[in-house]
Amino acid sequence: MPRHINIPIFIPHVGCPNACVFCNQRSISGRMDFDPALVDGQIAEALSTVGAEDTCEIAFFGGSFTGIDRELMLYLLGVAQRYVDDGRVMGIRMSTRPDYIDERVLSDLSRFTVRTVELGLQSMDDRVLAASGRGHDRECALKACGMIKQAGYELIGQMMIGLPMSDSQSEVMTAREIIGAGADGARVYPTVVFYDTELACMTERGEYTPLSDGEAVERTKNVLSVFADADVPCIRVGLQSSENLADESKVMGGANHSAIGELAMGELYYERICREIERRGIRGGELTVYVSRGSVSKAVGQKKKNKSRICQKYGIRRIKVLEKNQIMGYNIILEHNT
Ligand code: SF4
Numbered sequence: 367m368p369r370h371i372n373i374p375i376f377i378p379h380v381g382c383p384n385a386c387v388f389c390n391q392r393s394i395s396g397r398m399d400f401d402p403a404l405v406d407g408q409i410a411e412a413l414s415t416v417g418a419e420d421t422c423e424i425a426f427f428g429g430s431f432t433g434i435d436r437e438l439m440l441y442l443l444g445v446a447q448r449y450v451d452d453g454r455v456m457g458i459r460m461s462t463r464p465d466y467i468d469e470r471v472l473s474d475l476s477r478f479t480v481r482t483v484e485l486g487l488q489s490m491d492d493r494v495l496a497a498s499g500r501g502h503d504r505e506c507a508l509k510a511c512g513m514i515k516q517a518g519y520e521l522i523g524q525m526m527i528g529l530p531m532s533d534s535q536s537e538v539m540t541a542r543e544i545i546g547a548g549a550d551g552a553r554v555y556p557t558v559v560f561y562d563t564e565l566a567c568m569t570e571r572g573e574y575t576p577l578s579d580g581e582a583v584e585r586t587k588n589v590l591s592v593f594a595d596a597d598v599p600c601i602r603v604g605l606q607s608s609e610n611l612a613d614e615s616k617v618m619g620g621a622n623h624s625a626i627g628e629l630a631m632g633e634l635y636y637e638r639i640c641r642e643i644e645r646r647g648i649r650g651g652e653l654t655v656y657v658s659r660g661s662v663s664k665a666v667g668q669k670k671k672n673k674s675r676i677c678q679k680y681g682i683r684r685i686k687v688l689e690k691n692q693i694m695g696y697n698i699i700l701e702h703n704t
Contacts, residue, residue: 368419372459373412375405375442376428384430384463386488387499387530387564388557402438406445413454423481424449426460430486433466436474443478450479457481461524464510465502472517483514484522484553489529489536490543497530499564504543511547522601523549527585528557528577528621530568534585541592552593553602556582556621566618576619579626586621586630587637594634594696603627625668632667634696636675639665642700643680650681651704656690658697665698 377400409424416422424446431439449455459482467485475483489495490504514521523544527537544552559565559576568574577585586603593600604626623629639655653676657665665687666673673685693699 368417368421371416371420371422372425372427373409373422373455374425374427375408376400377426377431377434377442378428384501385499385564386501387497387568388526388559390560390563402441405442409446409449413449422455423457423459424455426458427484428461430463430466431460432462432471432475440474443475443480447478459484459520461486463502464507467510467513469513472513475519476517480519482520482522482550484524485510485514486524487511487540487544488524488526489532490525490540491532491536494529494532494536508543508547511544511549515548520550521548522551522553523547524553524555525589526555526557527582527589530565530574534588537585537589538592541589545593545596545598549598551599551601554586554589554593554600554604554627555602556586556604556626558605558622559618559620560616561618569618577621579621579623579629582621582623582626583629583633586626587633590630590634590696591637597695599695603630628664629668631661631664631696632672635661635665635698636667636672638696638698639672639676639700640679642698643676646700646702648680648682648700648702650683651702652684652686653682653703654686654688654701656688656693656699656701658693658695659689659691661696662687662689 413422426442426446443458446455446458450457457479460480461484463486467483485507487507488498488500490507492503495503511521511523525537525540525544541552556577557565559569559574565574569576590600590603604621635657643653655665667675673687676682676685690699
């Protein structure tokens with residue numbers, strides 16, 4: 367089956383004068399060395415591993431792409447564009463910050479086949495943004511979203527769970543505002559506390575308490591539910607598992623569970639199945655739960671947790687979870703036999 371592949375080019379912290387409390391870009395991207403001359407080779411190497419049927423985008427991730435030195439940005443876009451012109455990739459995507467979007471940046475991007483701009487919004491709550499040292503406010507974020515949509519790009523809103531001064535209500539509000547701003551998709555990152563960050567110092571001073579896995583799962587589930595209700599896909603939950611994330615010496619605390627996304631999606635399925643059982647007054651008997659393609663393991667839950675919880679709670683003898691092509695997102699259909 368053809369896949370969509372992002373060929374990631376990590377540009378760690380290049381050109382970023384900001385100091386978000388959670389950010390240690392070295393730990394997140396796993397590399398600090400960046401040599402623009404190597405980018406062409408990295409793309410070619412990545413393309414040699416993809417199938418002829420796969421669709422690819424070259425993705426400048428890891429920093430604030432439109433905030434780097436303009437000549438470097440144009441050079442990198444030019445390298446990527448050659449692969450678009452050759453027909454080997456369909457377009458270019460990038461991640462950046464809201465305050466690095468303006469008319470000039472959009473004019474530069476319009477010279478290349480940029481399809482998607484991912485904005486690190488993190489929160490739409492000014493108190494949270496200030497406490498996290500983001501250096502921009504909600505108004506700036508909304509303006510950038512509007513300009514990106516107006517320019518015709520796909521917009522992906524990135525947000526975080528568990529930032530300083532944040533709570534579930536603030537995160538749900540952020541998800542709603544990202545949807546309202548026209549996002550075509552979202553990424554949700556529960557906060558991981560890396561050493562050598564201000565957040566680690568705040569934790570040591572007792573000014574911040576890292577998320578437990580349980581809190582991260584619950585609060586992530588709450589925003590996934592908001593995005594699901596609006597049919598806005600979450601294309602990623604949690605940081606990629608990388609050596610540094612697995613490396614205990616780099617991570618002080620927070621949502622560092624490698625399957626945090628699966629766990630949160632499992633909780634969302636549990637909530638939705640329970641809601642439907644309650645609505646229909648189902649008790650006992652046998653249940654078949656139909657879910658969207660590729661979602662069976664999430665609906666079943668890790669170690670079949672959802673199945674056993676539902677059987678116990680509602681006295682159900684047996685649950686089957688099956689996929690059905692017509693079902694989209696987190697929608698479910700229940701069949702009950704007494
Ligand atoms: S803007 Fe991005 S790269 Fe810069 S400090 Fe914040 S999170 Fe790190």
